[in-house]
Amino acid sequence: MWFDPPQSRTGSHSHRGGEVWLRSCTASEEDASAPVTMAEFTTPWAPTAKPNRLPAVLLYIEGEALCDANAVAEGVTKMREAFALAWELDLPEWPGWAEVLYHQLSNGLVPAGAPPPPLLSADTSSVQPEVASHARDGRAWWSSDGALAAIAETLRCRNHVVVDGFLGRAGGVALRVALERAWGGGVLEPAKVALPGDGLNGQRSDRTRSDHIAWIDAAEDAARWAPLATLVDAADALVRALRAAAPGLARKGSAMSRMRPMASRYGVGAAFARHTDNHCSNGHGPHCNGRWLTAVYYANDSWSEADGGCLRLFRPQGDEGDEDEQAGGAAAAAAGDALLDVAPLGDRLLLFFSDFRSPHEVLPAAKPRYATTIWYMERDDGDD
Numbered sequence: 001m002w003f004d005p006p007q008s009r010t011g012s013h014s015h016r017g018g019e020v021w022l023r024s025c026t027a028s029e030e031d032a033s034a035p036v037t038m039a040e041f042t043t044p045w046a047p048t049a050k051p052n053r054l055p056a057v058l059l060y061i062e063g064e065a066l067c068d069a070n071a072v073a074e075g076v077t078k079m080r081e082a083f084a085l086a087w088e089l090d091l092p093e094w095p096g097w098a099e100v101l102y103h104q105l106s107n108g109l110v111p112a113g114a115p116p117p118p119l120l121s122a123d124t125s126s127v128q129p130e131v132a133s134h135a136r137d138g139r140a141w142w143s144s145d146g147a148l149a150a151i152a153e154t155l156r157c158r159n160h161v162v163v164d165g166f167l168g169r170a171g172g173v174a175l176r177v178a179l180e181r182a183w184g185g186g187v188l189e190p191a192k193v194a195l196p197g198d199g200l201n202g203q204r205s206d207r208t209r210s211d212h213i214a215w216i217d218a219a220e221d222a223a224r225w226a227p228l229a230t231l232v233d234a235a236d237a238l239v240r241a242l243r244a245a246a247p248g249l250a251r252k253g254s255a256m257s258r259m260r261p262m263a264s265r266y267g268v269g270a271a272f273a274r275h276t277d278n279h280c281s282n283g284h285g286p287h288c289n290g291r292w293l294t295a296v297y298y299a300n301d302s303w304s305e306a307d308g309g310c311l312r313l314f315r316p317q318g319d320e321g322d323e324d325e326q327a328g329g330a331a332a333a334a335a336g337d338a339l340l341d342v343a344p345l346g347d348r349l350l351l352f353f354s355d356f357r358s359p360h361e362v363l364p365a366a367k368p369r370y371a372t373t374i375w376y377m378e379r380d381d382g383d384d
């Protein structure tokens with residue numbers, strides 16, 4: 001064996017899923033905008049993202065085997081590639097994840113497929129107990145001070161939060177009817193995929209997304225879109241109240257605006273591959289599109305697990321890792337990077353940060369799935 005045997009590399013590190021970043025929830029408000037880091041490394045580099053770990057250790061083992069077979073130059077090249085993917089492999093002390101993977105892979109064991117993430121269905125009490133304790137049937141339950149504080153804190157800690165019973169059942173049903181009519185009237189068109197930095201322009205790519213959408217100006221047909229106007233007003237009110245209750249959620253001094261709402265329909269089998277809504281780090285980067293918060297409202301009655309179409313949230317990815325993020329989706333999913341499956345339940349509003357903190361995908365729908373998405377933007381100058 002060309003390198004030190006791994007038994008000398010047993011470290012005290014423990015990377016166990018989300019524990020590390022969730023622990024940052026106890027951090028003070030000032031830390032809220034800091035990039036997510038795993039504190040056990042005291043190096044200038046962020047720990048290797050999960051999607052890169054398995055390929056890195058595989059390359060390392062390949063390199064080792066080549067060196068053992070006297071193809072040293074080739075072996076060293078492989079190992080360098082491995083170090084480039086996971087810098088920690090170049091240390092005398094490997095982190096725990098490398099140790100485990102090394103043993104599994106060198107014994108011919110491929111790590112088992114990751115178990116599915118928890119499913120957030122109607123009962124949200126185990127996933128977001130603070131918010132669940134405020135949820136009531138009733139008008140705008142989310143606007144009380146206590147509820148706003150819980151929603152803001154959950155968003156800050158987890159990068160996403162679910163607000164069930166957002167409009168009330170009647171509001172959800174009315175929007176569903178309007179969306180179905182729009183679909184029947186041919187208003188929704190196949191969605192296009194925009195390249196980072198290319199705004200709303202783009203090309204159709206079924207491999208990436210196969211939903212139908214329309215950007216709606218509710219004022220253009222006020223009678224038809226009254227339920228949508230109700231949703232937008234309520235979402236604006238919630239977002240404004242959250243910013244007032246927890247200014248640290250947004251960049252200091254930034255102003256808020258929003259895009260026209262986007263109505264969407266996922267037909268049977270339609271999906272949207274893993275992506276982030278803004279390729280951006282803390283408001284910076286060549287591909288920033290200004291999106292700060294994504295608000296998705298679901299208008300689906302009688303959803304059951306067999307209906308599919310969950311929105312799968314993944315753990316935060318390295319900032320400006322957009323290219324990796326696009327390419328690494330499948331590997332990341334296989335590496336157990338998924339955090340939560342949010343069922344697209346009727347009258348549910350899901351909020352998440354639009355940038356690298358919330359990679360997500362829409363799993364294939366088994367029956368038509370309707371939603372409306374509103375993006376809130378932040379910019380550093382101007383007024384609300």
Ligand SMILES: O=C(O)CCC(=O)C(=O)O
Binds near residue numbers: 311360
């Ligand atoms: O409909 C959803 O659940 C989310 C859709 C989405 O990710 C998007 O349109 O960017």
Ligand SMILES: [Fe+2]
Binds near residue numbers: 276
């Ligand atoms: Fe998205």
